[in-house]
Amino acid sequence: MQITWIAPGESLPDPALAWGPDAPVPGLLAAGGELGVERLLEAYGNAIFPWFSDNQPILWWSPDPRMVLEVARFRLHRSLRKTLERFRRQDGYEVRIDHDFEAVIRACAAAPRAGQSGTWIVPDMVEAYLGLHRAGHAHSVETWIDGRLAGGLYCVAIGRAVFGESMFARQADASKIALAALVSFCRRHGMPMIDCQQNTTHLASLGAREMPRSAFISHVARARRQEGPAWHFDPLYWDELLLARPLPLT
Known part of the structure; x- marks a missing residue:
């Protein structure tokens, strides 16, 4: 071929x-x-x-198909709910956005992956996404505990279209907290889905599912034309998850 x-x-x-x-x-x-x-x-x-x-x-x-997480269908499992409720109450525990994007992407590049001996986040990719971050289109969602970066993720955003890239954790559940924060942020700002690119069992367990590429392209075409929000995290955004009524599983 x-x-x-x-x-x-x-x-x-x-x-x-x-x-x-x-x-x-x-x-x-x-x-x-x-x-x-x-x-x-x-x-x-x-x-x-x-x-x-x-x-x-x-x-x-x-x-094709494309794996996406519709934020309204994010599955907040009981164990993660308890983790978020504890996280929200404790002093020194916070979510930050774009506080140290470079540290996040480099940590993602260095994180070991099951079944992989290397990383796709090669130095050229790191430099490219640092440039995209400086241009305002790549963001990091970071879990901080007692002044230290414990985990996080980075994503790409064009208007209200969001594309998840990679995550890492140095402490238990730190990357899950960052993902939950991104879901909360997207719910608050009317950003309906997060691109997950490829199907994995872990993503499916959180509510992600496959979408025809044509439908995903139509979504991106609409969302990219809409004005994007200011990327910062307010603790009140946790209410978007913790106070929301869960949708029935389908």
Whole structure:
């Protein structure tokens, strides 16, 4: 099978041209190009993302179906609810947004992954997303305990479209707290879903589910045109989860 090679400055292909489910690597769309801010905004705005390892060219992906977490359907399991209630009450425990984005992305790059010997967050990716953060389109949600960064995640945001990227934890449940905070933030600001890219058992247990790529592209097209919120976290946002009536499982 042939793969489209992208020259610097050349537009990315239509996501519908990505390799299908019977291909050797479903979802692969193109290779090459560059990782500047404009390129990343073009990619995410068209439901495409980069994902590659050391010694590989830049690879661009748009899987079908797409795994998404609709924030209204986030499953707040009993154990996590108790963790959040304790976290909210304790002095020195707080969520911060964009306090130390670089520390978060570097921690995500260094975090061990089950079944993986390396990381896809290679140095070129780190530098690219630092640039995207400086441009106001990449954000970190951070769990701080007694003045120390205990865990967190980073994501991309264009308008009200949110794309989850990676998370890490140095203390138990610290990454889950950050994800719950992002869900609370998105609920408060009318951001209906978080892109999770690919299907995993863990994401499914939290309420994420697959969506046809065409529907996801339509969502992104609408959400990216809407004005995005100011990215900061107010403890009152926890009410979006802790006081909400859970939806029935479907």
